[in-house]
Amino acid sequence: MNKKRFFLSAPHMSGKEAKYFNEVLKSNYIAPVGEYLDKFENSIKNYTGTKHALGVINGTSAIHLALLVLGIKRDDDVLASTFTFIGSINAVIYQGANPVFIDSDKESWNLSPILLEEYLKSCKKKPKALIVTHLFGMSADIVKIAKICKNYKIYLIEDAAESLGATFNDKHTGTFGDFGIYSFNGNKILTTGGGGMLVSSDEKWIQKAKFYSTQSKEDHLHYEHHEIGYNYRLSNPIASIGVAQMEVIKQRVDKKREIFKWYKEFLDEIEEIRFMPELNNSRGNRWLTTLVFDKTDFKKIIKVLNNANVESRPLWKPMHMQPVFKDTLRLVDGTSEELFNKGLCLASSTIMTKDNIKMICDVIKTNL
Ligand SMILES: Cc1ncc(COP(=O)(O)O)c(C=O)c1O
Numbered sequence: 001m002n003k004k005r006f007f008l009s010a011p012h013m014s015g016k017e018a019k020y021f022n023e024v025l026k027s028n029y030i031a032p033v034g035e036y037l038d039k040f041e042n043s044i045k046n047y048t049g050t051k052h053a054l055g056v057i058n059g060t061s062a063i064h065l066a067l068l069v070l071g072i073k074r075d076d077d078v079l080a081s082t083f084t085f086i087g088s089i090n091a092v093i094y095q096g097a098n099p100v101f102i103d104s105d106k107e108s109w110n111l112s113p114i115l116l117e118e119y120l121k122s123c124k125k126k127p128k129a130l131i132v133t134h135l136f137g138m139s140a141d142i143v144k145i146a147k148i149c150k151n152y153k154i155y156l157i158e159d160a161a162e163s164l165g166a167t168f169n170d171k172h173t174g175t176f177g178d179f180g181i182y183s184f185n186g187n188k189i190l191t192t193g194g195g196g197m198l199v200s201s202d203e204k205w206i207q208k209a210k211f212y213s214t215q216s217k218e219d220h221l222h223y224e225h226h227e228i229g230y231n232y233r234l235s236n237p238i239a240s241i242g243v244a245q246m247e248v249i250k251q252r253v254d255k256k257r258e259i260f261k262w263y264k265e266f267l268d269e270i271e272e273i274r275f276m277p278e279l280n281n282s283r284g285n286r287w288l289t290t291l292v293f294d295k296t297d298f299k300k301i302i303k304v305l306n307n308a309n310v311e312s313r314p315l316w317k318p319m320h321m322q323p324v325f326k327d328t329l330r331l332v333d334g335t336s337e338e339l340f341n342k343g344l345c346l347a348s349s350t351i352m353t354k355d356n357i358k359m360i361c362d363v364i365k366t367n368l
Pocket of ligand 1: 057058059060061084085086087088133159161162182183184185195196
């Protein structure tokens, strides 16, 4: 049996991290801000085409800052993808606002523009914003979704925590909405151990987010505060890791897509398997290769893969199925629930080889 364990998405260093980190140590610039934080923000701007970027301690805080700047407050309604990780939603609760969960469609597995519009047409209380997630690195139907938000005059926040590098019509996910966020958590396509980025084309909004992220300190010599703030700013040493990681983002996206291609090649003949689709005109980063089994119990596959030292996990459990949100408003049609009941994330670390993927597929095939 293979002794090495294959993880879902292990960190993958570019080789420059130690050099840049050491430069920060040598400069003694361990302060929150510094040259590498600017460089990291600039690299995100250059790569995604966003106009403004703010480095923060994680993706969750980036969403929180977006809500704060947009004035989302107690009792406001905020629409959100139900098929997501709870990090998309927690900040809505921090603000005392009410999430309203919208289901996915079969074409993208991401938020359904049809259900979104259905909700907006019929709701009695107008929501203030939508948080749409590009799940598992695959773009939602974002052009349609952005148009609906514009028509109904609601703010759009893109949770692109998992989808750095994914595009729709050659435009990066995270850059369609009023705000976008990326995560550099340990399992993401790039990682700084923990970190996040808030992006927007509106300079004033990013300036305001920066203000909130640094304890809402007014521009005075002394410490003067007129509003409550947060300690959310990313630090210069952590940003230096991000700069090194951004140098290999193109290779990482290509490799994730190649891993998906290998899985598809080895499992294509199996009728009961459906992979997460990629919408026309979009290019996902395939952060995790995900699939559903129409006949076999996926829990059995998790078990046999685990015995072969391979990590796999169920798909995210939809938010409307979470006990903590049992009383939360929702418009759902069973799509994400079915995906959750049948689906799996496969090991998709960028250090993996075609032989590793073949071994995993052989284990799956012999257990169907
Ligand atoms: C879809 C999604 N949203 C939000 C987050 C929160 O990001 P972070 O862990 O950096 O706070 C994550 C990842 O962890 C995520 O996968």
